[in-house]
Structures are given as structure tokens and as C-alpha cells.
Amino acid sequence: MTTQDESLPYDLGxxxxxxxxxxxxxxxxxxxxxxxxxxxxxPAQAYIFFNAAEATFIEAAVARxxxxxxxxxxxxxxxxxxxxxxxxxxxxxAGERLYRSxxxxxxxxxxxxxxxxxxxxxxxxxxxxxxQKHAGFATLMPKEQDAFLDALQKSKEDLGGVPSNVFFExxxxxxxxxxxxxxxxxxxxxxxxxxxxxxxxxxxDFYEYVDKYNIAYTAPPTSLAQDANGxxxxxxxxxxx
Amino acid sequence: MATRxxxxxxxxxxxxxxxxxxxxxxxxxxxxxxxxxxxxxxFTVPDFQAPAMHDELRYSIxxxxxxxxxxxxxxxxxxxxxxxxxxxxxxxxxPGTGLGGSAVHWNGQTYRFHDADxxxxxxxxxxxxxxxxxxxxxxxxxxxxYADLEPYYDRFEYLLGVSGKAGNVQGKKIPGGNVLEEPxxxxxxxxxxxxxxxxxxxxxxxxxLGYHPFTQPSxxxxxxxxxxxxxxxxxxxxxxxCERYGCEHFAKASPQTVVLPVLLKDPKFTLRTGCQVQRxxxxxSGRNATGVTYIDSQGREFEQPARLVVVGLFALNNVRxxxxxxxxxxxxxxxxxxxxxxxxxxxxxxxxxxxYDENTNINPFMRSGASGTLIADFVSDxxxxxxxxxxxxxYIGEVMSHGRPIEFHPTPPGTPSWGSEWKxxxxxxxxxxxxxxxxxxSISTRYNYLDLDPTYKDAWGQPLMRMTFDFPDNDIKLxxxxxxxxxxxxxxxxxxxxxxxxxxxxxxxxxxxxxxxxGGTIMGLDRSTSVLNRYCQSWDVPNVFVIGAxxxxxxxxxxxxxxxxxxxxxxxxxxxxxxxxxxxxLLS
Numbered sequence: 068m069t070t071q072d073e074s075l076p077y078d079l080g081x082x083x084x085x086x087x088x089x090x091x092x093x094x095x096x097x098x099x100x101x102x103x104x105x106x107x108x109x110p111a112q113a114y115i116f117f118n119a120a121e122a123t124f125i126e127a128a129v130a131r132x133x134x135x136x137x138x139x140x141x142x143x144x145x146x147x148x149x150x151x152x153x154x155x156x157x158x159x160x161a162g163e164r165l166y167r168s169x170x171x172x173x174x175x176x177x178x179x180x181x182x183x184x185x186x187x188x189x190x191x192x193x194x195x196x197x198x199q200k201h202a203g204f205a206t207l208m209p210k211e212q213d214a215f216l217d218a219l220q221k222s223k224e225d226l227g228g229v230p231s232n233v234f235f236e237x238x239x240x241x242x243x244x245x246x247x248x249x250x251x252x253x254x255x256x257x258x259x260x261x262x263x264x265x266x267x268x269x270x271x272d273f274y275e276y277v278d279k280y281n282i283a284y285t286a287p288p289t290s291l292a293q294d295a296n297g298x299x300x301x302x303x304x305x306x307x308x
Numbered sequence: 309m310a311t312r313x314x315x316x317x318x319x320x321x322x323x324x325x326x327x328x329x330x331x332x333x334x335x336x337x338x339x340x341x342x343x344x345x346x347x348x349x350x351f352t353v354p355d356f357q358a359p360a361m362h363d364e365l366r367y368s369i370x371x372x373x374x375x376x377x378x379x380x381x382x383x384x385x386x387x388x389x390x391x392x393x394x395x396x397x398x399x400x401x402x403p404g405t406g407l408g409g410s411a412v413h414w415n416g417q418t419y420r421f422h423d424a425d426x427x428x429x430x431x432x433x434x435x436x437x438x439x440x441x442x443x444x445x446x447x448x449x450x451x452x453x454y455a456d457l458e459p460y461y462d463r464f465e466y467l468l469g470v471s472g473k474a475g476n477v478q479g480k481k482i483p484g485g486n487v488l489e490e491p492x493x494x495x496x497x498x499x500x501x502x503x504x505x506x507x508x509x510x511x512x513x514x515x516x517l518g519y520h521p522f523t524q525p526s527x528x529x530x531x532x533x534x535x536x537x538x539x540x541x542x543x544x545x546x547x548x549x550c551e552r553y554g555c556e557h558f559a560k561a562s563p564q565t566v567v568l569p570v571l572l573k574d575p576k577f578t579l580r581t582g583c584q585v586q587r588x589x590x591x592x593s594g595r596n597a598t599g600v601t602y603i604d605s606q607g608r609e610f611e612q613p614a615r616l617v618v619v620g621l622f623a624l625n626n627v628r629x630x631x632x633x634x635x636x637x638x639x640x641x642x643x644x645x646x647x648x649x650x651x652x653x654x655x656x657x658x659x660x661x662x663x664y665d666e667n668t669n670i671n672p673f674m675r676s677g678a679s680g681t682l683i684a685d686f687v688s689d690x691x692x693x694x695x696x697x698x699x700x701x702x703y704i705g706e707v708m709s710h711g712r713p714i715e716f717h718p719t720p721p722g723t724p725s726w727g728s729e730w731k732x733x734x735x736x737x738x739x740x741x742x743x744x745x746x747x748x749x750s751i752s753t754r755y756n757y758l759d760l761d762p763t764y765k766d767a768w769g770q771p772l773m774r775m776t777f778d779f780p781d782n783d784i785k786l787x788x789x790x791x792x793x794x795x796x797x798x799x800x801x802x803x804x805x806x807x808x809x810x811x812x813x814x815x816x817x818x819x820x821x822x823x824x825x826x827g828g829t830i831m832g833l834d835r836s837t838s839v840l841n842r843y844c845q846s847w848d849v850p851n852v853f854v855i856g857a858x859x860x861x862x863x864x865x866x867x868x869x870x871x872x873x874x875x876x877x878x879x880x881x882x883x884x885x886x887x888x889x890x891x892x893x894l895l896s
Binding site for chain 2: 131132133134136138139141159162163164165166167168170172174175176177178179180181213216220239242243244247248249251252260261263264265266267268269270271272273274276277278280281282283284289290291292293
């Protein structure tokens, strides 16, 4: 569960945001050059929602939210940016199952999300504002990136109509989704995140194991799109006659 | 203009658990029944099949089987001095939609309430004195006793094939079962479920502390079973995709697996899906329903005339249907007058995490929706409340139902919510954490209620229902007490660290707690404080019956579905054997 300090004054949060950027010596509003983006080590991706600047931010951010470390690959290596891209391009991004009638008014935290944006609009607006106001996030050192993300989480700085903490929590939510959702959705590459924690995936039967206590369940995980040879099919192939 | 259809004996609103049971009983009695379901038709084959069903993102996170908030939701506020705002996503509780309703995606935890729940006001007055709690608490008697409902609980459990071990058959206590339960007329239809590892550790710890652990009664079956309708269910495979999912194995009792196929073959039953009922129509006297008006999935409006209207929607939607139809006086919290929307209650839950060392493999993914072990020592009035200052109770159990990792990745307090430390903690604790849950009652107050929202509308232009709710002091005290007892048991379970989280205010609509929303069309013996009489019949419009958890004057310790099933049989019996013989008010 996320911890969030609702009592944090706006100014303090905002100050931290600028300190994080300042510490790196990066001038705000420095436009991101395409060459810099290409220097970043990232898997080749065909994005259908994100533009290059958005992709650069997302790839850098998810790599800090769930980093590659001794426990295994992180969100970037697991294909989470690809997952988020496909979600935002699809029905969920367009507001599927989201009640979208006004009047729009801010509510108490207990009343939940009350912004007029679809998820696609929310991400687009917030990342555009971030890239305009605080360009260069992707070029910061990891520690500085963490400080920047921490400030995003704690402040309510306006990012194109989206409070930064709302954007941060949305980003964290989809990052964890992409890390652990079935690989058919484009993240959880090679089911490595499942292997790291020991979750076996889409099996249908543990009847023989449930009362054998304290066993180490070591069978490799299975995806819902997996064939008998372990290949994961994203595309349905026509049946041969 | 609405197209007027041919009159039918009965129109049934909602074809879920209640609609399927009552539809079956009334057609068997010779009545013609039209069942109107807002959602889609769907069946175990092909709709609930693996591997597509084992998709956490689609079903748990995007909530594919639930009410579509884009069309219809509720507004919410914690107190009457706030402006209620729409729940723009369905998060805090999960009303189902579609054929079979919420009984498709439920966990199958199937209990009976206690006599002290049904006669709460009378028995609490006798045991603790008249003013034990303050005047703001509006809990009351149901108008039925446990003895009244026992035969109907029995029918429901044998329809479902519930797996369990009786602890009290006709007054005879049976070790190994729940010896603290009310007497049942016979043993459960099928033997108890296998016990997972964490539950076994809970059992040992609870026994050591002198409590009476027993296996959770389950409607995911322990063995094959053929019910009195001739429907055969299979053995639960502990796949870990139960609540929020349909069951591919025919192992979870749902309308589709226990009664619907039989009902749908009956020529006296007509199912219409994709039908959004707008209102129950009344004649000019306002005392007699003439049928319903609905809009089908193509946007066409129909009037379905009927001699009898049975409302079996999700609890909250039962309340909304009466408010939209102007049946019964809406409740006004300022004066305490009016009844529809009164006594909205919920469920007071909490949890205790037990973090183990890395050599203890809990394997949380090997679970069923109802495959745990619990104690009833603090259920209902099984313990003395005199010095505790609250009423009600709850069960404590290791009743984990899954280990799906988007939803379940516990970390100890102090762990950051992201980054390398978070990731290390998730990897370290995922397979080495057991959760002890408490599941407590919810008392009714004059401040918690339901009415129509003045501002927000659904996709058909009708007002959304407005929920005003926060946890009463009584239930916060209850949760503190029972979570402390749970932590004591958890400490004896051999973990390295115990983290207890008793329920705190404010209630938040974004955090899933349970789908046990109750009250609003409550049953009782006094028409000034209830919407329905003891047969679930409207006091105001006698040819309208309303069945569901909306009938509960307050919510009890156990999960509510067993009692919904019992009330469905109870009310169907009253319709067939009392109302049809002599249509009119069954009580005056």
C-alpha cells in the first residue's frame, strides 16, 4: 500500500520538487533532445500512444518505481512502459467503466477520483506539463530521480490540471499492474516478476497441493496465452482446415 | 411511447440469486414469471472458462463482471453536511451485473445468522438493559426468529451443496464443527473443505488459546454433489480465482450451477436480458402495482403489466427501485420519519498480517473463495458485552482466498511504497505472509442512510442513489476489541512480526472492504419503522415483495448471502402459500 501524507503543505511539496531538479544542476524548461532519448538503454518498443518525449519520461520513471536490482529485473526490463502504452491507447485509457458526468467538483479523499480526465488525458496532460516545467528528468542521476518522484508523490503541484500526487499514484498503480498482470497485456516480460515472488500465474488446479504444508512450489509459471511449448501468443492464428 | 406487453402473473426484477430461486419456486407453483435482467446472459460454458478466466487485470482490477459505472453508480458522502459525489469507479464494493448477478463472482462463504441477530433489540434489552447504547442507534428486530428461518436455511444450503461440518444438530453439540452455531436440522450436504497451511496454523493457535476453531462453510464444494434440482456440481480445485471471477469447474454454487438451467427450461419462465427497469408502475390509488416500465438494450421502452412484482436486485438497487417508484415514504434523518433508505449498514472488517521467515511457504495462491478456518467465540452475542460498551460481534479467521499479486503483495510497516526497498520487501514477503481477518457486524444509526441524489443521473436520466455513511462509534469499538483478539491468535501462529490494522474512520469508498451493503428496505413488525413486513412484502403496496440484504435492519457478524438465500425461500413460501390464496396484505 502506498503511504501518502495528506497533511503536507503545498509549498513544502513544491519546494522539494524544485530542490530535486536543482540538485542535478539542470535548468528547468530545457528541452529534451531526441539524441539524449536515444542514448537511454531501453528495449525497442513500438509505442502506439506515447510520443517520444512521453516515452522518455515513462521509461525513466518506471525504472525508478520498480528498479532493476539484485532481486531481478525492474519495471523497464519487464516491459511495463509497453503495458502502460497499450492500456492508455485502449478502452481503459478512454474511460471505460468510468462515470463521466458533471458537475465536476473536488471532493474529500474518501470520495475518490473526481477529475474530468480519462486516464489517457490525465497521463498526457501531466507528462506534458512535467516535460515543460521540469525537463531533463530522464538525464538525472537515479538518486535525484528518486527525490523528484518523491516530491511528485508528496506535492499537489498543478500539472496541466492534474495534481502531481494524483498523477504519481496513477503512474505507480499502472506500473505495479504492468509488472504483475499476465504477460498477454505487454508487461511482465517472460513472467520474470511472477518468478521473483513465486506466483505461478494462470494454473487452474492446486487440489493435490493445498494440504501438503510448507511445500516449495517450483513449477514454472504459466500465462493465459501460453501454448504447450511455453510460447506466449499475443496474436491468434487462424485454425488450419 | 412504451409498448405495452401482455400481462403476466409475476414480473421479477433481477435474475440473480434471488430471482433464480423465487422464479423457480413460483413457476413450480404454476405462475407465469417474466424475469428482467439488466446485464447479459452468461453461462459456465463458454463464458467462465480457463485460461481466459484466470486474468487478474481483467476481472479483479478492471472489474469486468461488475456494474458498469459509466452507466450507473452511486454518490457518496461520509455525513449529511458534505456534498455527495459520484463513485466514478466501482472500488469500495462490487455489485455484479448480468445473469446470475453477484452470486457468480462471490466467494461462496455461506453462514447462518443467530437468533440474537434477528431479535437484536429484544434480546439486547433483556441482557444489557434498555439504554445500553444511545438513542442514535436504530437497530431493531427483524420480525422473524432463527427458528422461523431454519427450514429455509436448510433448503438453501442443500440447493448449493454447502461443504462444512455441523457443530450443533438439533441441540446436540458435535466436536470439530462450529459448536457455537444455532441448532441446524441436519448435517451439511458435503464434507468440509481441505485446510490450507495458514488456516492449519490458525487452528492450532486458536485451540491453544481455548477457542473453538472450525472449517469455513463453503459453497465451493469439497466433493461432487447433485442437488434436489438435479444439478451436479464438481470438486473445487483451489485455483485461487474465485471472488470477482466465474468458476470454470462447475464447483462454485451460483445460479448457473444450481438452478438456472432448470428454470430456463420451464415454459412458464421468460428471461429477458439487457432490460433496465425504470420504475414499478402504480395505479391511481398508489396502493397497487400494475407492472414495470423498462428500456431494452436497443433503447426501446416497454411496459410489462403484472399482477405481482418481486424485486430481487442488488441490495442498494432494491432501495433505489422503491425510491424511483415512490413506494413507501423516503427516510428523513432530520426528523427520523420515513422508512425507505433507513438503517443502511455495512460490514466492519479488519486484518492482521503475520509475517513469517523465508522458510515458511504459505502458498497463498492455492486457495478457494471459502477455504479457511475461523472461530465464532466473538460472533453476535456469543460473548458478554456488559463491560465492553458495544453491541455486535464478528468472526476471526485465516480465510485468505487468493494470492493474486496485483492485489496481494504485503509489506511490513515502514516499507516505502515504491523503489528498490519496496521491491525487496515484496519479493521477501509475498509467499511468507498469512492474513488473519476479522469480519464484524455493522449497527444501524439514524445518520447512515440512502436517498436519491439531487444532482447526478444515470445513463437513462434517472437520479443516482446517494449513500451517507461512516462507521459508528459502536463499530469502531467492536473492531478495536476483536482485532486485539485476532492479534493474540496471530502472535501464537509462529510468525516473526504481527501487524494489526483495526478499522478506523472515516469510511472510504475507494478501498475495497466487502460487498455486504445492507438495509434501506428493512423488514419488521411495525410499519412506522420498516418498509416490509416479516414476509418481505411492502406495507404500502402489497403486491410488491422485495428480497435481499436490503431487508436487514442491521448487519450481523457473518457474511450475508446465506440469509439472502433463506429469505428468498421464506418469501417465496409466503407468496405461494399465503399471498396467492388471498392476495392482499399478509399482515395489517
